[in-house]
Amino acid sequence: MADRYLSLINSPLGENLASWLKLPRPAALRRYGLGDPLLPGPLLLGGLGGGAASAPGAKGLRDLLVNAGVGVVEATAAGATWEPSTAWADADTDAKWSALVFDATAATSVADLALLRDFLAGGLRRLGASGRVVVLGRAPDGADPVQDATRQALDGIVRSLAKELRNGATANLVLLDTTEAGLAVVESAMRFLLSGRSAYVDGQVIRLGGAAVAAPADWSNPLQGKVAVVTGAARGIGASIATVLARDGAQVVAADLPMAGESLARVANRIGGTSLQLDISAADAPERMIHYANSRFGGVDIVIHNAGITRDKLLANMKPAQWDSVLAVNLETQLRINAALLQPGGLRSGGRVVCLASTSGIAGNRGQTNYAASKAGVIGMVRSFAQSFAERGATINAVAPGFIETEMTSAMPFATRETARRLNSLQQGGLPVDVAEAVCWLSWSASGGMNGQVLRVCGQNLVGA
Numbered sequence: 001m002a003d004r005y006l007s008l009i010n011s012p013l014g015e016n017l018a019s020w021l022k023l024p025r026p027a028a029l030r031r032y033g034l035g036d037p038l039l040p041g042p043l044l045l046g047g048l049g050g051g052a053a054s055a056p057g058a059k060g061l062r063d064l065l066v067n068a069g070v071g072v073v074e075a076t077a078a079g080a081t082w083e084p085s086t087a088w089a090d091a092d093t094d095a096k097w098s099a100l101v102f103d104a105t106a107a108t109s110v111a112d113l114a115l116l117r118d119f120l121a122g123g124l125r126r127l128g129a130s131g132r133v134v135v136l137g138r139a140p141d142g143a144d145p146v147q148d149a150t151r152q153a154l155d156g157i158v159r160s161l162a163k164e165l166r167n168g169a170t171a172n173l174v175l176l177d178t179t180e181a182g183l184a185v186v187e188s189a190m191r192f193l194l195s196g197r198s199a200y201v202d203g204q205v206i207r208l209g210g211a212a213v214a215a216p217a218d219w220s221n222p223l224q225g226k227v228a229v230v231t232g233a234a235r236g237i238g239a240s241i242a243t244v245l246a247r248d249g250a251q252v253v254a255a256d257l258p259m260a261g262e263s264l265a266r267v268a269n270r271i272g273g274t275s276l277q278l279d280i281s282a283a284d285a286p287e288r289m290i291h292y293a294n295s296r297f298g299g300v301d302i303v304i305h306n307a308g309i310t311r312d313k314l315l316a317n318m319k320p321a322q323w324d325s326v327l328a329v330n331l332e333t334q335l336r337i338n339a340a341l342l343q344p345g346g347l348r349s350g351g352r353v354v355c356l357a358s359t360s361g362i363a364g365n366r367g368q369t370n371y372a373a374s375k376a377g378v379i380g381m382v383r384s385f386a387q388s389f390a391e392r393g394a395t396i397n398a399v400a401p402g403f404i405e406t407e408m409t410s411a412m413p414f415a416t417r418e419t420a421r422r423l424n425s426l427q428q429g430g431l432p433v434d435v436a437e438a439v440c441w442l443s444w445s446a447s448g449g450m451n452g453q454v455l456r457v458c459g460q461n462l463v464g465a
């Protein structure tokens with residue numbers, strides 16, 4: 001359903017009205033279009049001394065950004081202010097930063113945090129529309145209390161800053177678990193977070209670790225040669241996921257219930273994929289899905305568990321059938337299919353599994369004990385499966401959407417819908433494509449640094465979690 005308020009508030013009349021009545025002013029977000037540059041303008045890069053010596057290090061980070069086509073301007077600390085490099089000082093002084101990136105991987109003391117504050121305070125004054133703030137840090141490791149406190153403090157800075165930003169800008173934190181997470185893993189995260197692909201990902205902490213992975217031959221076609229199965233692909237978020245996976249180069253098998261066969265075929269035809277009519281709750285579904293991909297395409301590399309249902313009722317009024325069906329479709333099918341993917345002849349080495357959870361499974365939601373149980377269960381499932389998938393060079397992660405503009409949410413009562421839409425840092429609902437971009441990014445080989453994690457696509461929900 002269209003967000004009419006968003007369109008109105010971005011018209012000349014709406015802008016005046018909003019400032020007069022102090023109404024929320026959601027901005028039109030920058031979203032990715034095929035061939036778009038990573039950023040529309042320059043990026044200001046800062047870092048702590050010492051970061052250069054460690055991976056990714058200021059130089060490695062600068063080089064990968066430059067190679068990705070970003071106009072990088074380095075800043076150096078001069079007292080409490082950070083001065084852009086001479087190249088930038090000579091440039092058009094009205095120009096805006098498209099992104100502020102700070103390498104805090106070398107942060108060890110509370111005093112280091114003030115350097116980050118100074119860098120951000122200066123840079124934010126010129127951050128453009130849909131700007132990006134990305135801070136890189138290290139995950140606390142128990143080695144030293146002062147260092148761990150400093151590292152954890154980054155979390156509080158970034159999450160709070162994300163709540164302060166306006167005009168479609170976002171802030172996210174990337175934590176490197178170990179030095180083994182190679183540059184391709186960092187590049188993958190930067191390509192996602194800086195681009196319009198991450199439009200509705202805000203206030204999140206992304207941990208990168210595990211073994212180093214190779215960069216794709218072509219970053220604009222990162223899924224080339226991969227076979228992907230998407231469940232619930234006939235409409236909504238699933239159709240969008242299928243579309244984005246195909247755009248990024250995958251051969252897509254779009255699966256859905258036989259009764260959705262017509263729309264399923266339309267989606268498959270539109271993206272040059274194939275359709276598989278399959279009730280994922282059937283006993284033989286895991287076997288049929290794997291057999292189809294193996295016999296048609298020689299294997300399966302990516303599985304997206306998107307199919308899901310709701311049967312909302314207050315717990316006291318919920319019928320056993322409403323409980324059972326939601327747990328069966330949203331959780332038990334995923335458990336069975338994932339177990340089958342780990343068997344010989346299942347997921348190919350280096351495979352990727354992404355499971356749709358929900359912020360309801362993190363924060364809870366009135367009338368959704370069954371749904372929240374299933375989605376929280378999905379989060380527990382990916383954490384538990386992570387090690388087994390890692391052993392075959394594969395990963396399994398969850399994406400938890402917040403309020404997304406779909407048929408499901410357009411059926412909500414007006415007041416509930418309007419509240420859910422505005423109560424996030426971006427003051428609007430996300431679009432199916434925002435979820436699809438996050439799912440697709442986690443499917444890239446170069447995103448192998450994330451495993452067993454939950455990535456929220458919720459515009460930083462302000463209530464609950």
Ligand code: NAI
Pocket residue numbers: 231232233234235236237238255256257260278279280281305306307308309329356357358359400401402403404405406407408409
């Ligand atoms: P939707 O209801 O529009 O589409 C779900 C699709 O799954 C349908 O095409 C349906 O036919 C298919 N499906 C249902 N049962 C199936 C089965 N047994 N076998 C095969 N296919 C089956 O849902 P929407 O909104 O696109 O959501 C997609 C996923 O995202 C779901 O897992 C949902 O829980 C999750 N999600 C959605 C949010 C939203 O705001 N729309 C928020 C949070 C999570």
